[in-house]
Amino acid sequence: MTLDGVLVSPFPSTAEGFFVTVTAVDFTAEVKVKKHLLFSSEEERTQAAYDKLAAVSTERWSDSEFYREDFEIHFRKLLPQGRVIDLGCGAGRDAHLFLEAGYGYVGVAANRAMLEAARRRAPGAEFRETNLYYLPFTPLSFDGFWATTSLLHIPKAK
Numbered sequence: 001m002t003l004d005g006v007l008v009s010p011f012p013s014t015a016e017g018f019f020v021t022v023t024a025v026d027f028t029a030e031v032k033v034k035k036h037l038l039f040s041s042e043e044e045r046t047q048a049a050y051d052k053l054a055a056v057s058t059e060r061w062s063d064s065e066f067y068r069e070d071f072e073i074h075f076r077k078l079l080p081q082g083r084v085i086d087l088g089c090g091a092g093r094d095a096h097l098f099l100e101a102g103y104g105y106v107g108v109a110a111n112r113a114m115l116e117a118a119r120r121r122a123p124g125a126e127f128r129e130t131n132l133y134y135l136p137f138t139p140l141s142f143d144g145f146w147a148t149t150s151l152l153h154i155p156k157a158k
Contacts, residue, residue: 046153050111064093067148071097075146082143087132088150092118095125098146106142108135
């Protein structure tokens with residue numbers, strides 16, 4: 001991938017994981033980062049569970065109106081417009097809330113199967129495969145974020 005204005009410096013932070021530091025710099029560099037999706041053993045188990053859930057996720061948890069009230073009453077009051085990142089977008093259930101309201105929307109998830117379901121569900125939305133520890137965006141790329149049931153997967157130690 002080509003990244004403009006960022007330098008990606010990989011460094012091993014623990015025996016179990018691999019993390020990436022992003023530092024702003026003044027040049028364009030082509031950097032291939034594959035290890036940014038490596039997880040601890042606990043996170044690998046979570047990913048395996050989501051692989052299994054992806055097939056039924058859009059059917060079983062498909063109520064695309066589930067968070068409409070929270071979105072309308074709370075989110076839109078705090079951020080009436082702008083560009084939003086959906087952290088852990090899963091199968092894209094909430095993408096339509098943002099698209100219908102005119103927000104710029106980017107959904108991110110670490111699970112490829114979930115993202116495939118999200119792309120089928122919301123073909124007009126932008127989705128990226130990445131994890132919450134490495135967000136390949138320049139600082140201030142978003143005006144706000146949406147995170148439903150994703151932050152609970154971050155181990156307390158991190």
